[in-house]
Amino acid sequence: MGQRVRKKNVSWNTRKVRNKERVAKGMLWAAAVITIGILLSIIGYILVRGFVSDVRTEYKVISKGSETVMMGERHDIPVSVIVHKGVKVTDLTAEELRSLFMGATTNWGLVSEQDMKVRTYALRRDSAVGDAFRYSVVRDAAYGDGIKFIDTDEEIIENVASMKGSIGYISLKGLERIHGKKVKVVVVRTIAVVANREVLEIRNNVKLRYLNESQLADVFMGNTRNWRDVGGVDLPIRVVGYPENDPLTKEFEEYALNGEKVDPVVTVKDFENLSKMLEKTPGAVGFCRYQDAMNIKDRMVKLERRIVKANITPSFFVKPPKRAGVVGGVSTVIVNTIYMILLTLLFSTPIGVMAAIFLTEYAKQGRLVKILRFGTETLAGIPSIIFGLFGFLFFVSILKLGIGLLSGTLTITMMILPTIVRASEEAVKAVPVSYREGSLALGATKWQTIVRSVLPPATPGILTGVILAIGRAIGETAALLFTMGTDYRMVKDLSSSARTLSVHLYILVKEGLSFERAFATGTILIVVILIVNFTTNRLVGRMAKMSGSKI
Amino acid sequence: MAVEETERMNDLKLRTENLNLYYGGLHALKEISIDIFKNRVTAFIGPSGCGKSSFLKTINRMNDLVPIAKVEGDVFYDGINIYKEYDVTELRKRIGMVFQKPNPFPMSVYDNIAYGPRVHGITKKSALNETVEKSLKAAVLWDEVSDRLHEPALGLSGGQQQRLCIARVLAVEPDVILMDEPTSALDPISTAKIEDLIYELKKEYTIVIVTHNMQQAARISDTTAFFLIGEIVEMGKTDQIFLKPRDKRTEDYISGRFG
Ligand SMILES: Nc1ncnc2c1ncn2[C@@H]1O[C@H](COP(=O)(O)OP(=O)(O)O)[C@@H](O)[C@H]1O
Ligand SMILES: [Mg+2]
Numbered sequence: 001m002g003q004r005v006r007k008k009n010v011s012w013n014t015r016k017v018r019n020k021e022r023v024a025k026g027m028l029w030a031a032a033v034i035t036i037g038i039l040l041s042i043i044g045y046i047l048v049r050g051f052v053s054d055v056r057t058e059y060k061v062i063s064k065g066s067e068t069v070m071m072g073e074r075h076d077i078p079v080s081v082i083v084h085k086g087v088k089v090t091d092l093t094a095e096e097l098r099s100l101f102m103g104a105t106t107n108w109g110l111v112s113e114q115d116m117k118v119r120t121y122a123l124r125r126d127s128a129v130g131d132a133f134r135y136s137v138v139r140d141a142a143y144g145d146g147i148k149f150i151d152t153d154e155e156i157i158e159n160v161a162s163m164k165g166s167i168g169y170i171s172l173k174g175l176e177r178i179h180g181k182k183v184k185v186v187v188v189r190t191i192a193v194v195a196n197r198e199v200l201e202i203r204n205n206v207k208l209r210y211l212n213e214s215q216l217a218d219v220f221m222g223n224t225r226n227w228r229d230v231g232g233v234d235l236p237i238r239v240v241g242y243p244e245n246d247p248l249t250k251e252f253e254e255y256a257l258n259g260e261k262v263d264p265v266v267t268v269k270d271f272e273n274l275s276k277m278l279e280k281t282p283g284a285v286g287f288c289r290y291q292d293a294m295n296i297k298d299r300m301v302k303l304e305r306r307i308v309k310a311n312i313t314p315s316f317f318v319k320p321p322k323r324a325g326v327v328g329g330v331s332t333v334i335v336n337t338i339y340m341i342l343l344t345l346l347f348s349t350p351i352g353v354m355a356a357i358f359l360t361e362y363a364k365q366g367r368l369v370k371i372l373r374f375g376t377e378t379l380a381g382i383p384s385i386i387f388g389l390f391g392f393l394f395f396v397s398i399l400k401l402g403i404g405l406l407s408g409t410l411t412i413t414m415m416i417l418p419t420i421v422r423a424s425e426e427a428v429k430a431v432p433v434s435y436r437e438g439s440l441a442l443g444a445t446k447w448q449t450i451v452r453s454v455l456p457p458a459t460p461g462i463l464t465g466v467i468l469a470i471g472r473a474i475g476e477t478a479a480l481l482f483t484m485g486t487d488y489r490m491v492k493d494l495s496s497s498a499r500t501l502s503v504h505l506y507i508l509v510k511e512g513l514s515f516e517r518a519f520a521t522g523t524i525l526i527v528v529i530l531i532v533n534f535t536t537n538r539l540v541g542r543m544a545k546m547s548g549s550k551i
Numbered sequence: 552m553a554v555e556e557t558e559r560m561n562d563l564k565l566r567t568e569n570l571n572l573y574y575g576g577l578h579a580l581k582e583i584s585i586d587i588f589k590n591r592v593t594a595f596i597g598p599s600g601c602g603k604s605s606f607l608k609t610i611n612r613m614n615d616l617v618p619i620a621k622v623e624g625d626v627f628y629d630g631i632n633i634y635k636e637y638d639v640t641e642l643r644k645r646i647g648m649v650f651q652k653p654n655p656f657p658m659s660v661y662d663n664i665a666y667g668p669r670v671h672g673i674t675k676k677s678a679l680n681e682t683v684e685k686s687l688k689a690a691v692l693w694d695e696v697s698d699r700l701h702e703p704a705l706g707l708s709g710g711q712q713q714r715l716c717i718a719r720v721l722a723v724e725p726d727v728i729l730m731d732e733p734t735s736a737l738d739p740i741s742t743a744k745i746e747d748l749i750y751e752l753k754k755e756y757t758i759v760i761v762t763h764n765m766q767q768a769a770r771i772s773d774t775t776a777f778f779l780i781g782e783i784v785e786m787g788k789t790d791q792i793f794l795k796p797r798d799k800r801t802e803d804y805i806s807g808r809f810g
Contacts, residue, residue, distance in 0.1 A: 434654035442667040442723055443644030457657050
């Protein structure tokens with residue numbers, strides 16, 4: 001009852017105003033949530049991509065393989081590939097193995113991201129295992145120049161264990177002797193998927209690009225009946241298999257289908273029949289050893305492999321970059337960035353703070369100061385590439401400082417000076433007049449007053465400006481490319497070219513070197529900025545606590 | 552008579568002669584000619600905006616900070632013309648000032664007191680310790696803060712902060728202390744404490760106090776001057792001003808008819 005009476009008393013206008021208020025509040029809330037949501041998702045995305053690498057790569061063989069591979073013309077000789085323990089590979093495709101032993105891959109960089117020379121060891125040709133390996137892996141090509149031929153498994157194991165970056169192969173018997181040695185067995189992936197030509201052709205603007213792991217399983221288990229369903233042409237799928245008890249069928253089922261059964265429409269005895277069957281059956285698909293598939297290269301189906309693993313590892317921090325940044329870490333780049341920041345602050349903070357003090361405390365507040373202030377404000381908004389251009393012309397060319405740390409930091413100093421001046425001015429102005437009066441009334445000079453009772457309470461505000469400036473400097477690329485250069489080695493002196501994290505990131509993306517590494521670098525950048533902000537906040541907080549003033 | 556006159560002259564601390572102050576076009580002080588004597592409390596009363604603070608600031612030259620302020624006439628301190636023959640920092644060291652709102656620096660209690668001695672070149676720890684203790688004791692604050700010397704001064708209560716500001720002035724060993732409505736921001740108990748303190752301090756220092764509160768002037772001062780729109784209307788013994796004002800305007804003000 002009371003409720004109703006009260007409601008009646010609320011005039012129409014009051015209700016209208018209230019509703020407006022509610023709508024306004026809702027809109028503000030939505031705007032805040034959207035903004036924060038966008039920011040968090042961007043940072044979150046970069047951090048996730050930085051910490052977790054989710055790489056999808058196309059291969060010509062399935063994602064899994066075995067430690068012992070049947071080799072030779074009749075696939076009846078078991079061979080295992082071993083590497084030195086320090087080589088960070090767990091598996092190799094038949095193709096990679098071939099390239100390593102042919103001498104086409106001479107550095108582990110592109111395989112394991114390690115800058116390490118490849119050393120290959122092979123058994124002499126006249127042994128059965130040696131012949132089988134040669135037949136299955138090296139095939140029609142020749143062994144690479146650097147290869148060493150050795151007589152026994154034991155010697156291969158000894159050699160591989162003693163030299164970094166070594167790779168060799170041994171027989172099944174030799175496998176028993178690797179225990180306790182500095183070698184490990186590498187899985188070799190050898191099963192390829194081949195299809196009828198029509199499956200791989202373009203028709204009506206569609207073409208099968210690749211099969212991912214689950215699509216592959218679905219195709220061979222009969223869950224997918226048409227190529228259309230996996231992104232290919234409109235053609236029924238016809239699985240051609242080997243007999244159920246064929247070793248290759250077993251292997252394929254274990255590695256590609258998680259132990260489930262292949263569901264073939266037709267079974268063939270061997271590769272020859274398989275390839276004939278594929279030839280004449282539209283929509284047909286089968287599997288075989290890579291060595292055989294190489295005979296019908298153009299009919300191999302590309303297979304996608306997805307690897308999710310840690311992207312940033314501790315070694316990314318402590319190792320210097322190598323091979324354009326594709327290999328190694330970013331340690332020297334981090335150090336260069338720190339040098340750049342420290343030098344920049346060394347130049348810009350004293351100048352900026354002194355300029356701010358002059359403008360607020362000493363300069364006659366007239367036209368000149370207004371012009372100066374307008375100038376600094378304008379400078380703060382000028383695109384950094386302009387500063388880069390100026391730095392290049394002035395520091396690099398006219399002053400002949402060359403492209404290097406000094407030119408770069410001077411350019412960045414120019415760029416961030418306005419930010420520091422403005423923040424310092426605001427901070428100095430915000431110091432209560434009563435502090436100045438108190439100090440002067442005690443007989444302190446103006447300079448003493450500034451140093452002892454204006455600057456200390458202004459420091460948090462000045463630091464806020466410095467943080468902003470650091471943020472700008474850390475994120476800078478355009479102003480640095482032509483003034484500080486892009487050398488990722490550790491700087492030696494003021495004139496050596498140096499690459500910062502942002503420039504590194506820029507180059508990784510621009511040169512298409514590695515998105516994974518770009519995200520890892522981006523993550524480090526974000527973490528560095530977070531650390532800078534966190535420590536300065538702590539510092540400011542502690543100073544405020546010491547002085548007892550409220551911030 | 553002559554002897555009395557010379558004695559008076561010996562006790563003279565400050566004298567202004569035809570002092571005029573302008574803030575741009577505003578004539579804030581008009582022809583002020585007064586004497587202020589040693590070891591006395593001289594109070595200035597008057598409605599707000601009449602120029603009391605401005606007058607105090609001409610004595611320690613804090614008006615120098617106001618670009619538009621212009622001073623005419625003379626101020627003598629111990630017979631020396633402060634606008635012509637005195638170093639301003641030395642002057643401010645000799646003539647300390649306590650402000651209307653307590654304005655301790657945002658630093659520890661200790662550093663607040665040591666601020667003055669430090670800017671005047673004293674760096675020896677023992678000397679500073681001694682000064683800090685002596686000044687805090689003289690400002691009757693020692694017992695309250697001796698165990699928190701290194702804590703922020705801004706954590707003290709308002710009354711304690713104002714006594715700290717007085718102690719801070721005492722630490723530079725001044726001769727005259729100017730106080731601009733030192734209790735106007737304080738509660739009655741803190742006010743009473745400051746008044747007691749002023750009574751103690753006048754034994755060693757010459758005190759010039761501006762107050763908004765006539766009862767305060769009556770309680771603590773020996774001499775009172777009544778200011779009105781930049782002019783001294785009447786100046787004399789406090790008892791006489793309050794009991795038998797000569798000027799009608801003084802009487803009106805004291806009896807609460809305006810202000
Ligand atoms: N810094 C200043 N600039 C301009 N005018 C001022 C300044 N300080 C005070 N005045 C003016 O001088 C007059 C006297 O002020 P003040 O000395 O503060 O008075 P009181 O202390 O008696 O209240 C007032 O009219 C005030 O507006
Ligand atoms: Mg006043």
